[in-house]
Every structure is written in structure tokens, then in C-alpha cells.
Amino acid sequence: MLPEAKVVNFQEGEGAFHPGQSSQSSDAGGSSFQSGQSSHAAGGHDDTVELESVDEEEEQMQNMMDEDGVDNEVDSDESGGSDTSDDNEEADPIPSSWNHDLSEAMIVDDRHDSAWEYSMNTISVGARYADKRHLQEAITQWAMNTQRVFRTTVSSQKFLTVVCSDARCPSRVHGYCPKYDTTWVVSDFVPHTCVLTSMLKDHRNLTSTLIARLFYKEIVENTAMGVKAIQNRVHLQYKYVIEYGKAWRAKQTALENRFGTFYDAYDGVVRLLHTLKDRNPGTHVDIQDFVIPEFPNVRVLQRVFFAFSICIEAFMHCRPVMCVDGTFLTGRYKGQILTAIGVDGNNRCVPLAFAFVESENTASWLWFFRQLKKSIVKDRENVCVLHDRHAGILAAIKTLVEAGPDEETPWQDMQSRWCMRHLGANFFSQFRSKGLMNLFKKLCKQNQACKYTFLRGKLDEFTKDHVRHRLAARAALVAAHAAAVAQDMAARSLLDPLIDQKHRASHFEADPQSMEPLQTRTPKKNWMIHPQWEDRLKWAGLLPFARLVEARENVSRLNYDAALITCLVDRWRPETHTFHFRWGEMAPTLQDVSMLLGLPLAGEPIGPLEEPVGWMHSMDARFVGVRQGVGPISFEAHGPRQAWLHEFQIEQFGYPDVPMTAAQITRSLEAYLMWLLGKTMFTDNHGNTISARYIPIAQEIAEATEAEHIIQRSWGSAVLAATYRGMCKGCQLTSHGSGIVGCPLLLQLWSWARFPIGRPEIRDGSWPPDELYDAERIDMPTFGSLWTSRKVMVTGATMNSGRGTGARLAGGRVPVRATGRSTKRGKFVSSKDPTSSRRQALRTCARRRPPLRHRSHRHRFSLQRMPCAPTRCRMYPRDRAIAGSSRWRNITGQTGVSPVANQGRWDRWGFAG
Numbered sequence: 039m040l041p042e043a044k045v046v047n048f049q050e051g052e053g054a055f056h057p058g059q060s061s062q063s064s065d066a067g068g069s070s071f072q073s074g075q076s077s078h079a080a081g082g083h084d085d086t087v088e089l090e091s092v093d094e095e096e097e098q099m100q101n102m103m104d105e106d107g108v109d110n111e112v113d114s115d116e117s118g119g120s121d122t123s124d125d126n127e128e129a130d131p132i133p134s135s136w137n138h139d140l141s142e143a144m145i146v147d148d149r150h151d152s153a154w155e156y157s158m159n160t161i162s163v164g165a166r167y168a169d170k171r172h173l174q175e176a177i178t179q180w181a182m183n184t185q186r187v188f189r190t191t192v193s194s195q196k197f198l199t200v201v202c203s204d205a206r207c208p209s210r211v212h213g214y215c216p217k218y219d220t221t222w223v224v225s226d227f228v229p230h231t232c233v234l235t236s237m238l239k240d241h242r243n244l245t246s247t248l249i250a251r252l253f254y255k256e257i258v259e260n261t262a263m264g265v266k267a268i269q270n271r272v273h274l275q276y277k278y279v280i281e282y283g284k285a286w287r288a289k290q291t292a293l294e295n296r297f298g299t300f301y302d303a304y305d306g307v308v309r310l311l312h313t314l315k316d317r318n319p320g321t322h323v324d325i326q327d328f329v330i331p332e333f334p335n336v337r338v339l340q341r342v343f344f345a346f347s348i349c350i351e352a353f354m355h356c357r358p359v360m361c362v363d364g365t366f367l368t369g370r371y372k373g374q375i376l377t378a379i380g381v382d383g384n385n386r387c388v389p390l391a392f393a394f395v396e397s398e399n400t401a402s403w404l405w406f407f408r409q410l411k412k413s414i415v416k417d418r419e420n421v422c423v424l425h426d427r428h429a430g431i432l433a434a435i436k437t438l439v440e441a442g443p444d445e446e447t448p449w450q451d452m453q454s455r456w457c458m459r460h461l462g463a464n465f466f467s468q469f470r471s472k473g474l475m476n477l478f479k480k481l482c483k484q485n486q487a488c489k490y491t492f493l494r495g496k497l498d499e500f501t502k503d504h505v506r507h508r509l510a511a512r513a514a515l516v517a518a519h520a521a522a523v524a525q526d527m528a529a530r531s532l533l534d535p536l537i538d539q540k541h542r543a544s545h546f547e548a549d550p551q552s553m554e555p556l557q558t559r560t561p562k563k564n565w566m567i568h569p570q571w572e573d574r575l576k577w578a579g580l581l582p583f584a585r586l587v588e589a590r591e592n593v594s595r596l597n598y599d600a601a602l603i604t605c606l607v608d609r610w611r612p613e614t615h616t617f618h619f620r621w622g623e624m625a626p627t628l629q630d631v632s633m634l635l636g637l638p639l640a641g642e643p644i645g646p647l648e649e650p651v652g653w654m655h656s657m658d659a660r661f662v663g664v665r666q667g668v669g670p671i672s673f674e675a676h677g678p679r680q681a682w683l684h685e686f687q688i689e690q691f692g693y694p695d696v697p698m699t700a701a702q703i704t705r706s707l708e709a710y711l712m713w714l715l716g717k718t719m720f721t722d723n724h725g726n727t728i729s730a731r732y733i734p735i736a737q738e739i740a741e742a743t744e745a746e747h748i749i750q751r752s753w754g755s756a757v758l759a760a761t762y763r764g765m766c767k768g769c770q771l772t773s774h775g776s777g778i779v780g781c782p783l784l785l786q787l788w789s790w791a792r793f794p795i796g797r798p799e800i801r802d803g804s805w806p807p808d809e810l811y812d813a814e815r816i817d818m819p820t821f822g823s824l825w826t827s828r829k830v831m832v833t834g835a836t837m838n839s840g841r842g843t844g845a846r847l848a849g850g851r852v853p854v855r856a857t858g859r860s861t862k863r864g865k866f867v868s869s870k871d872p873t874s875s876r877r878q879a880l881r882t883c884a885r886r887r888p889p890l891r892h893r894s895h896r897h898r899f900s901l902q903r904m905p906c907a908p909t910r911c912r913m914y915p916r917d918r919a920i921a922g923s924s925r926w927r928n929i930t931g932q933t934g935v936s937p938v939a940n941q942g943r944w945d946r947w948g949f950a951g
Contacts, residue, residue, distance in 0.1 A: 160180060160183075161176065161177060161180045161211055161224060161227050162224065162227065163224055163225065163226065163227050164223065164224065165223070165224045166221050166222070166223050166224075167213075167221060167222045167223075168220075168221060168222075169220070169221075169222060170195075170198060170213075170215070170222055172222070173198060173213050173222045173224070174198065175248065175251070177200055177211055178243050178244070178248060181241070181243050182241050182243070182244060182276055182278070184230065185234050185237060185238050186202060186203075186209070186230055186232070186234075187202075187203040187238075187241065187242050187243060188200045188201060188202055188203060188209075188211075188243060189201060189202075189203050195215070196214055196215050197212070197213070197214050197215075198212070198213045198214070198222070199211070199212045199213075202230060202232060203242075204232045206232065207230055207231055207232035208228050208231060209228050209229060209230040209231070209232070210226060210227070210228040211224065211226070211227050211228075212224070212225055212226035212227075213225065238278070239278065239279045240278055240279055240280055240281065241276075241278050244272075244276070244278055244280065245284075246284050246285075246287035246288040246291055247288075247291055249268070249272060249280070249284070249285070249288035250288045250289070250291035250292040250295065251292075253268060253271060253272075253288070253292065254292050254295065254296075256271070257288075257289055257292040257293065258292060258293070258296045261293065263289070265282055265285045265286045265289060266282075266285075268285040268288060268289060269282065269285045272285070300369050300370040300371055304339060304371065307339070307342060308325060308339070311323045311325065311342065311344055314344070314346075318346060318347050318348075319347060320347030320350060320351070321344065321345065321346050321347045321350075322343070322344065322345045322347075322350065322391075322409070322412070322413035322414075323342075323343070323344045324341075324342075324343040324344075324409055325339070325341070325342055325343075326340050326341040326342075326405070327339050327340050328340055340395075340396060341393065341394065341395045341396070341402065341405060342393060342394045343391065343392070343393040343405075343406065343409040343413075344391070344392060344393075345390060345391035345392070345409075345413045345414055349388065349389060349390050349391070349414075350390075350413060350414055352380070352382070352388050352390075353380050353388070353390055353414050353415075354418075355382065355383075356380040356381060356382045356383070356388055357380070357381050357382070357383070358418060358419075358420060358421045358422060359380065359381055359421070359422045359423075359424065360378050360379065360380045360390060360410075360414075360421065360422075360423055360424070361378070361379045361380075361381075361423075361424040361425070361457065362376065362377065362378050362379075362406070362407075362410075362423060362424070362425050362431070363376075363377060363379075363425070363426060363457075363460075364376045364377070364395075364398045364428075367394075373394055373395065373396055373397070374394075374395050374396070374397055374398050374402070375392065375393070375394055375395075376392070376393040376394075376395060376398075376402070376403075376406050377389070377391070377392055377393075378390040378391045378392075378406075378410055378414070390410075390414055391409070391410060391413065391414060393406050393409065398428060398430050399430045400429075400430045400433040400434055400437075402430065403428070403430040403431050403433075403434040404433075404434040404437055404438070406434075407423075407434055407435070407438055407449065407452075408438075408446065408447040408449075411438075411447050411449050412447060415449075419451050420451050420453055421451075421452065421453065422453040422454075422455055423435070423452060423453065423454055423455070424455050424456070424457045425454070425455075425456070425457060425460075426456075426457050426460035426461075427456055427460070427461070432454075435452060435454050438450075438452060439452055439454075458479075458482045461482075462475065462478055462479065462482075465478055469501060473500075474497070474500055474501065477493065477496065477497055477500065478497060480493055481493040481494060481497060540770050541608075541769055541770060542607070542608060542768075542769055542770060542771060542772050543608040543609070543769070545772050546608060553772070554774060555600040555601045555603075555604040556600060556603065556604045556607060556768055556771065556776055556777055556778040557600060557775060557776065557777040557778070558598045558600050558603060558721070558777065558778055558782040559717070559721040559722065559723060559777050559778075559779065560598050560717065560718065560721060560782055560783075561680070561713065561717045561718065563589070563595070563684075564587050564588060564589035564595050565587075565588070565589055565687055565688075565710050565713060565714075566588065566589045566590075566687070566688055566689060566693075567584055567585075567588050567710075568688050568693065568698070568703060568706065568707070570703050571703070571707050571710070574707065574739055574740065574742055574748070575739075577739075577742060577744075577745040577748045578739045578748050578751075579637065579638040579641070579750065579751070579753055580637075580711075580714070580739075580753065582635070582636025582637070582818075582819075582820050583635050583636055583637050583714075583719070583753070583820075584714065585636075585819065585820075585823065586635065586636075586783070586820065586822055586823065586826045587714070587718050587783070587826070596783070596786075596825065596826045598782055598783075598786060599786055599796055602786065602789055602795070602796045603778060603782055603785050603786060603789075604778075606765075606785055606789060607765050607768045607769050607778060608769065610765040610766070610768075610769045611769075612765075612766040612769060615762055615766075624792070626758065626761070626784060626785070626788045627758075628754055628755065628758060630784070630788050630791075631754040631755075631757055631758050631784065632754055633820065633821045633822075634784065634787045634788060634791065634820060634821050634822040635754070635757065635781075635783070635784060635787070635820060635822060636820035636822075637753040637754035637757060638750070638751075638752065638753055638754060639752055639754040639755060640750070640752060641749070641750035641751045641752040641753075642749055642750065642751050642752065643751075643752060643755070643756070644735075644751050644752065644753070644755075644756040645756065647731035647732070647734075647735075648731060649677075649729075649730040649731055649733075650730065650733055650734055653677075653730045653733050654671050654678075654730075656733075657671060657678065657733065658670045658671055660705065660708075660737075661686070661705050661709075664686065664701060664702055664705045664706075665685060665686060665690065665691065665702070668682070668685045668686070674727045675727075676724045676727045676728075676729050676730065677712075677716070677724070677727050677728045677729045677730035677731075677732075677733070678712065678727065678728055678730070679726055679727050679728075680713065680717065680726045680727065680728055681726065683709040683712055683713055683728065684713075686705055686706045686709040686710075687706065687709075687710075688706055691706070704740050704741060705740070707739070707740040708736045708737055708739075708740035708741075709736075711732070711735070711736035711739055711740060712728050712732055712733065712736045713728065715728075715732040715735065715736065716728030716729055716732055718781070718783065719753070719756075719757055719760075719781055720732075720756070720757070720760050720779075720780070720781070721764075721777075721778075721779050721780060721781065721782065722779050723777055723779060735751075757780075757781045757784060758784070760779070760780045760781060761780035761781045761784050761785065762780070763779075763780060764778055764779035764780025764781075765778070765780065765785075767779065783822075787821075787822040787825065787826070790825055791821065791822075797825075798825055
């Protein structure tokens with residue numbers, strides 16, 4: 039709030055004017071009186087005033103107010119008028135409470151403070167203010183409200199004149215201090231005629247001094263108030279955006295007005311310390327100053343030392359140990375403050391002495407130690423001093439210990455020790471290792487020589503290895519030749535030991551035998567799809583995905599390659615959500631989800647899902663009596679057990695030999711959807727149970743009779759998000775039996791579509807051409823059907839554990855048999871046998887790449903590194919197999935490739951007759 043102007047009340051007496059009467063006189067000298075001023079108050083005129091002259095002056099005042107357009111409406115409560123007065127009646131511009139007889143009777147009433155007299159943010163002729171500063175602030179507030187800028191032309195002890203900064207505008211405000219008076223009166227006011235072209239972001243008249251007065255109370259009560267907060271407060275209250283420097287100066291001005299300046303503080307420190315010494319007998323104070331030769335009469339303060347008597351006496355009952363340290367001052371005058379702290383018998387800190395010096399140097403520390411010896415230590419022997427090994431401290435201690443008895447204040451029995459906290463902080467800043475820091479703390483706490491020697495040797499060994507690893511990590515040579523860059527990249531690790539300490543790949547590099555492939559929480563057996571399920575699965579957008587995991591005749595179930603999925607997780611970076619390979623970064627996208635799994639991307643988001651209340655009793659009520667011999671759900675914390683849901687497979691009802699009822703088909707579909715969502719699309723670590731969060735979705739789809747009854751959901755986005763989250767968690771799992779969550783099927787199909795490592799060879803297919811091209815568009819096979827709906831034979835080495843092919847994708851050794859036909863260097867020779875063609879291509883690319891030693895999960899392969907790109911370009915059948923267009927997309931980003939050019943490859947893949 040603006041410092042409010044004082045409302046001046048004049049004592050009413052004889053000869054005072056009453057409401058409705060006013061007089062105003064103005065002369066060249068600038069004297070003006072209002073509110074029925076008496077002749078005595080005007081400067082010594084006769085005590086009686088002629089009524090005729092009063093009427094004339096009143097008429098002149100009314101005419102002047104009419105010309106200036108001043109609204110002089112009088113409040114009945116403030117002016118003392120009757121309640122029946124007309125609202126439009128022109129009243130006295132000065133309130134009637136300002137009547138007075140004598141200038142000596144004028145008083146300032148603080149109970150009725152206001153920024154200005156008539157109304158907020160306005161200036162009126164006749165307004166009276168307590169002093170010149172209040173008048174200036176009122177004019178500034180009015181200028182800020184009108185978005186105008188003014189400049190001061192006259193400013194003295196008696197007069198103040200401001201004009202508009204626009205020379206073409208006649209706006210003017212003139213105020214003066216009347217003779218024999220202390221208040222200021224506005225005698226002339228001309229409004230603005232200039233046009234406001236644009237809104238002002240900052241106001242020139244809104245100075246830092248004014249801001250300091252406006253927000254003085256807030257700044258003083260909250261000294262931690264930031265400069266940004268002051269800027270926000272000004273913008274919130276006055277709609278102006280001030281600069282950072284102006285807000286900072288405003289804060290400094292407010293603090294100086296409250297606490298004084300730094301100059302005054304240093305000027306009074308000597309008097310303050312002497313006063314403390316007089317009031318506290320026994321207090322030791324030492325002040326050191328010097329004289330500047332250019333100013334012999336001026337003494338400059340250099341150092342100050344003081345120790346209170348109670349602290350000096352307390353040290354006699356403390357341990358003979360004191361800790362000294364220094365820190366820098368942050369005020370206007372820079373310097374250092376030195377402190378000495380002791381420890382009592384209860385392990386409590388006791389402040390002993392303080393000193394203000396110019397800096398931490400040998401001279402200042404030597405002077406400080408001598409003051410400690412004189413005032414605190416005195417004749418006490420073998421006092422130990424803990425310090426941070428500062429160069430000035432070490433030099434000062436050496437001087438005192440080696441000083442002779444005749445020198446100034448010797449301290450020959452001083453015991454010097456290093457501070458563990460300071461030494462540990464320097465140690466950690468050098469090595470940045472919590473393990474080494476813990477070992478260092480154990481070393482400092484040992485009190486036996488044998489244990490200290492053992493830990494010291496361990497610490498030396500670990501620090502040497504740590505430095506060696508850090509130097510190796512920083513060795514990043516920049517070469518101008520491509521071959522040199524390739525060799526450097528081949529020898530460089532993709533893992534940073536300082537950053538990737540929690541990543542499972544770093545544990546694998548350190549000890550490969552301790553790591554195992556992540557387990558996939560996938561089902562051991564697929565479900566058959568009833569023909570009457572197809573419509574509801576089609577309405578929900580799940581039919582193409584359901585075909586990938588369908589149990590069909592003469593089609594083997596897809597075996598999840600846990601080692602291959604683990605290799606992908608080991609190269610996953612949660613910071614970028616990408617796989618980091620030596621040739622660049624890759625990641626599955628929504629297009630991959632649509633092409634490989636056939637899941638829709640448009641629709642409502644899935645989640646957050648919550649377990650329905652009473653799901654177990656509700657599910658028992660729906661499934662009771664559907665199949666004989668199946669009991670109710672046993673209590674589980676997360677959801678129904680997978681074994682209980684398997685009791686409702688269509689094979690359990692005798693399908694296809696025994697027809698199923700409508701209720702059996704509906705409930706078996708609900709159980710199938712629970713299995714599909716919980717064990718295939720969104721796997722988790724709940725073991726043999728399926729989360730109850732999917733029950734409402736499964737029930738909605740199973741009980742739908744029309745497509746409008748099912749909410750269209752973005753299944754593809756949810757599957758991709760769950761897979762990303764699962765890999766972010768899985769890349770930090772190192773314990774035995776850890777599992778990957780999300781959708782492992784997406785990772786495996788994406789890897790087979792992108793890399794030749796571990797990819798199965800297609801021998802024959804179960805989708806004949808007539809079924810492929812004559813099927814409904816929504817039920818056509820996806821790109822992932824190349825491997826999920828055919829009998830497959832895996833090419834390459836297999837793991838002894840039977841979990842599949844293990845291969846490192848980041849330049850590791852490729853688990854593929856290196857046999858095949860010879861070919862020209864750098865060219866691929868076509869072959870009728872797809873196996874030999876792929877092997878030959880891999881061998882050709884392998885000869886063009888430098889070897890790289892790398893370990894796979896529990897296996898070592900003596901083969902070459904993988905090529906930077908897949909050897910065979912897989913084409914997404916975006917049109918004829920899925921979307922119905924004639925454009926095909928290469929996985930490397932090329933578009934517009936005709937399917938006729940790749941007819942031979944599709945023949946080998948089983949899509950042609």
C-alpha cells in the first residue's frame with residue numbers, strides 16, 4: 039500500500055465556515071487556503087470577513103470547478119450535511135471537517151489516513167497532502183493508473199510542478215506549500231489530451247524507491263522474499279512488468295531503510311564491541327586497523343576479534359579440542375569470518391570466538407590463533423586444533439609451533455589434526471563414489487593399527503582402479519578418418535560405469551555368470567477361438583491380435599525367446615526410451631504395433647483401471663452353473679487364478695463335438711478375454727493370477743450384442759506404453775527369477791522383423807493364397823503372422839536351457855551357422871535356398887566388419903559381429919494384406935516399392951501359390 043497522506047483536521051471555532059461554504063485564494067506566491075479559512079489563518083487579516091466577499095469567492099470557486107470538471111460531491115456523513123441533500127448538488131471541494139480558526143490549531147489525525155483526499159488514483163484541485171512526498175506518490179499513482187508518463191519541471195521546498203512527457207500535451211499538475219503551513223495543496227490541474235497509442239509494460243515513474251515504500255512492510259517482514267516475488271507482486275497489483283534490476287534495488291532500499299546500510303554497520307561495529315565489553319566483564323575484543331597515507335585522518339577497519347566472557351569460561355570445562363574454519367561474507371563488503379568451536383562433555387558444540395578478516399591467508403590465521411591463545415587457551419596444555427588443511431592454517435601452525443619463547447605469543451604444544459568432514463568432502467569430490475566414501479569413513483573411525491593398515495591398503499587399491507576406469511571412460515579420441523572412428527567405436531563400451539551402476543547390463547559386464555535371462559510371464563498354452571466369438575472380437579478390434587495367439591490345428595505355438603528379449607532389454611535406455619546399438623538408436627513405434635499385431639490405434643485411452651468392488655462374488659454369480667464340476671473362485675488378492683479360467687476353455691465343454699449354449703459361449707469368451715489381456719497383451723508379475731482390473735472390459739465385450747455396445751479403445755497405444763514401462767523396469771532387474779512385463783510378443787516380433795539374429799526360417803504356411811486374399815479385411819493376417827501361424831525351424835545355436843537363441847544385438851557375436859556358398863565381396867548372390875542365401879549374406883557382411891569380443895547369456899560364440907543393417911529388407915504388406923493400398927514400406931524408410939519386384943521373396947515366405 040502507498041504510504042497514506044495525512045488528513046488534516048482543523049478545529050472548528052468562531053468565524054469558521056460551515057458545510058456549503060468555501061473560499062479559495064491564490065496568489066503568485068503560491069499561498070492557497072480552503073474550507074472556509076479564517077482571515078487570521080490566512081496571514082494576519084482582520085478577524086471579520088464581509089459576507090459579500092465570501093459570496094463572491096464562493097461563486098468564483100464554483101465557476102472554476104465547473105470549468106475543470108471536478109466532481110465535488112459531498113458525503114453527508116463526512117461533511118456534516120443532512121441525509122436529504124441532493125446527489126447532484128455541487129458542494130464544497132474541501133470537507134467541512136477541515137474548518138479551522140488558527141493555523142496553530144491544525145493537527146494531523148492518523149486515524150483517517152488516505153493516499154489522497156477525494157478518490158483513489160485521481161488528482162483534484164484543492165486536495166491537501168501531509169507533505170511533499172505524499173503528493174509526489176499521489177501524482178505517480180495517478181500517472182500509473184492513466185498509463186501516462188510525466189516529468190518534473192519544478193521541485194523545491196515550496197513548489198512542485200510536473201508536466202506530461204509528451205511536449206504536445208498541456209497536462210500539468212502544480213502543488214505548493216502555503217505560507218505558515220506544513221501541508222501541500224494542489225492548486226492547478228490540467229488533464230491529458232494526448233492519445234494513448236499502446237499499453238506500457240513498464241512505467242518510468244515507477245522507481246525502485248517508490249516500490250520500496252509500496253512494499254516496505256512485506257519485504258521487511260519477509261527478508262527472504264526474492265526479487266522474482268517482488269516482480270510478481272508489482273505485476274499483480276499494478277499490471278506493470280518491471281526489470282529485475284529495479285526490483286533488486288527496491289529490495290535493497292527497503293532493507294536499508296529498516297536495518298541501515300553496510301557502511302553504517304561497519305562504522306558502528308567498533309562502538310558496539312566496546313559497549314559489549316563494558317557490559318560483559320571479561321569479554322576479549324581486539325580491533326586492528328590501519329591508516330591510508332593519502333588520508334591520514336581516516337582509519338580503515340581491517341580485522342576484528344571478539345570472544346565473550348561466558349564462552350571463555352565454558353572452554354575451561356570442555357574437552358581440549360577446538361575446530362577452526364572460515365567462510366566468506368556475502369554482503370557489500372567482501373571478507374571472511376573465522377570461527378572457533380569447542381565440544382563439551384555431552385558432545386554439544388560450544389561457540390568460542392569469532393573474527394572478521396580480509397581473507398584467509400597466513401597473516402590472518404596467525405593473528406587469529408594468537409588471539410585464541412591469549413583469550414581462550416591461555417595456559418592450558420596440549421589443546422588440539424582441527425582444521426581443513428588450508429595452506430594459511432598449516433603455515434600459521436608451523437610458525438606458532440616453531441616459535442621461540444621470546445617471540446610473540448608462542449604455542450609450542452599445539453596439536454594439529456585434520457577434520458574428517460572436510461577431508462571426506464574433498465575425497466568424494468575427487469572420486470565420486472559412495473562405496474569408496476563408506477570405506478573412507480570406516481578408515482577414519484578405526485583405533486587399531488592393524489585394522490587401519492588393512493583398510494588403508496584396500497582404499498589405495500580401490501582408488502587406483504577407480505582412477506583408471508575414469509581415465510578410460512574419458513578417452514574419447516576424435517578422428518578425422520572414418521576408419522579410425524569405426525575402430526574407436528568398436529572398442530568403446532556403450533555403458534558408462536559411473537552412470538549405469540544400476541543397469542543390468544553393467545552387472546552382466548562385470549560378472550556374466552551371475553546373470554540369467556529375464557523370464558517371460560507368458561502362457562504355456564494358447565486358447566482356441568469359437569466362431570461365435572469373432573463378431574465381438576471384431577467389434578472390439580482384437581480379432582487380428584487374437585489370431586496371432588490362436589491355438590490352431592497343425593500350427594505350433596510360438597515359443598518366446600527369453601534370451602533374445604533379455605538382450606533387447608539390456609540395450610534399452612530409460613532416459614531416451616530407445617535401444618542403443620552401435621549403429622544408432624531404434625525403438626518400436628505405433629506403426630510397428632499396427633503392422634505386427636494389428637491392434638487399433640484410434641479410440642478411447644485404456645486406464646487408469648481399478649479393481650471393481652466385489653468382483654469375486656460378481657464373477658461367481660455369472661459363472662455359477664456354466665460348467666459342472668467347477669467350484670467358485672478361491673480368494674486371491676489380485677484376481678482370478680489362471681487355472682480356474684482354463685476350466686472354461688471351449689475344449690473343456692467338448693467343442694466341437696458337443697454344441698455349446700449361449701451362456702457357455704459368453705462366459706467362455708469372458709474367460710478368454712481375461713487370459714488374452716492379462717497373459718498376452720499386458721503381462722505382469724502376479725504369477726498364476728490375472729488382475730481383476732480387466733474384468734469390466736472383458737464382461738463388456740463378452741455380453742455385447744451390437745457393435746455400439748462396445749467402447750472403441752486404443753489398444754495399440756496401451757500395449758506400446760505397457761511395453762515401454764516394462765523395459766524401463768526390466769533394465770534394472772538383477773535378481774534371480776526376475777521377469778519382463780508388458781507385451782513380450784511385440785518385442786520378439788519386432789526383433790524378428792528388424793534383425794536376422796534369431797529369426798526363424800519359414801518352411802511352409804497355413805494361410806493359402808485364396809484364404810489370404812478372399813478373407814475379410816478385418817480378419818486378414820498381420821505381418822506378425824509370418825512367424826506366429828506357421829511351423830518354424832530356428833536357424834542358429836540354441837541355449838542349453840532350452841529357452842531359445844541368445845544373442846547380443848549391440849555388435850555381439852551372431853549365433854548363426856557360418857556355412858554357405860561363396861560369393862563376391864560386397865555382393866549378395868541369389869539362391870533358391872533361403873537358408874544358404876541368408877548365411878552367405880551374413881558371412882559377407884561379417885567379413886566387412888571388424889570383430890568384437892562380447893559375451894552372451896552363459897554362452898560364447900566365436901562368430902563375427904552383426905552387420906549394421908538387416909541383410910534382407912522386410913516389406914510391410916501395408917495394403918494388400920492389411921490396409922488395401924498398393925504402397926509398400928521398407929523397414930529402412932523407403933516407400934513406393936512395387937510388390938512385383940519382391941514376388942520371389944514372398945514365394946519363399948509362403949504368401950504366393
